[in-house]
Amino acid sequence: MSRRVSAAPIPPSAAPAAEDARDARALSPAENADLCAGCVRCCTYVSIEIDPPRSAWEYDQWIWVLHHRGLQIYLERPERWFLHVEGVCRQLNAAGRCDIHGRHPVLCRDYDPRTCERRYPLSDIRAWFREAADLEAWMQRERPAHWRRLVAWRRDAPQAPPVADALAARAPAGFVPVESLAVSAAGARRPAGRPGREALPRRSAASTRRASAGRRAG
Numbered sequence: 177m178s179r180r181v182s183a184a185p186i187p188p189s190a191a192p193a194a195e196d197a198r199d200a201r202a203l204s205p206a207e208n209a210d211l212c213a214g215c216v217r218c219c220t221y222v223s224i225e226i227d228p229p230r231s232a233w234e235y236d237q238w239i240w241v242l243h244h245r246g247l248q249i250y251l252e253r254p255e256r257w258f259l260h261v262e263g264v265c266r267q268l269n270a271a272g273r274c275d276i277h278g279r280h281p282v283l284c285r286d287y288d289p290r291t292c293e294r295r296y297p298l299s300d301i302r303a304w305f306r307e308a309a310d311l312e313a314w315m316q317r318e319r320p321a322h323w324r325r326l327v328a329w330r331r332d333a334p335q336a337p338p339v340a341d342a343l344a345a346r347a348p349a350g351f352v353p354v355e356s357l358a359v360s361a362a363g364a365r366r367p368a369g370r371p372g373r374e375a376l377p378r379r380s381a382a383s384t385r386r387a388s389a390g391r392r393a394g
């Protein structure tokens with residue numbers, strides 16, 4: 177199992193080591209240091225559980241995410257989806273030790289080095305999507321009905337902005353100089369007539385809420 181933020185965290189007692197009944201929190205710092213010698217893998221990424229996509233807009237949203245460098249998604253049996261972000265923890269020092277050991281997150285303490293990904297392959301993983309094309313190919317192969325719905329949804333959605341609108345005639349009304357986005361001394365300033373993020377229909381989907389909640393929890 178990878179170290180990750182889940183909607184329902186795994187209690188320490190649910191992942192016992194085969195020959196040692198103690199849970200991960202009972203290991204001493206010396207035991208942890210010994211078990212983790214030469215490895216820092218689980219301190220170099222973040223995995224956050226997300227809602228399994230079903231509708232076309234949800235797949236579209238995660239395909240959009242996968243167009244971004246550094247963002248990946250994987251799928252575990254029976255069906256648990258995770259957003260995976262490579263990123264080294266700021267508390268990992270040059271010696272490969274945790275700089276805040278003793279007050280490090282409980283999530284870290286519960287990850288058991290006796291049964292971690294260093295010692296056991298991530299056998300629950302059904303699919304790993306490193307870019308948008310991976311998820312699209314998987315949908316065509318494993319979820320053809322969902323893929324057809326996505327293709328139809330894309331086909332029926334308007335292309336925006338229309339080519340003519342992108343030309344000069346539209347520019348005076350829609351153009352917002354970059355300088356006007358500067359933050360004033362009094363706080364954030366929004367250009368007149370421009371909608372706030374809360375007014376935008378996309379990228380605020382329900383299935384991203386759990387990820388946000390998870391980050392706060394982690």
Ligand code: SF4
Nearest residue numbers: 212215218289292294
């Ligand atoms: S818990 Fe496992 S993956 Fe993490 S640093 Fe220790 S040995 Fe490596």
Ligand code: SF4
Nearest residue numbers: 219265267268274284
């Ligand atoms: S807080 Fe410490 S144990 Fe947790 S991920 Fe960072 S370096 Fe690793």
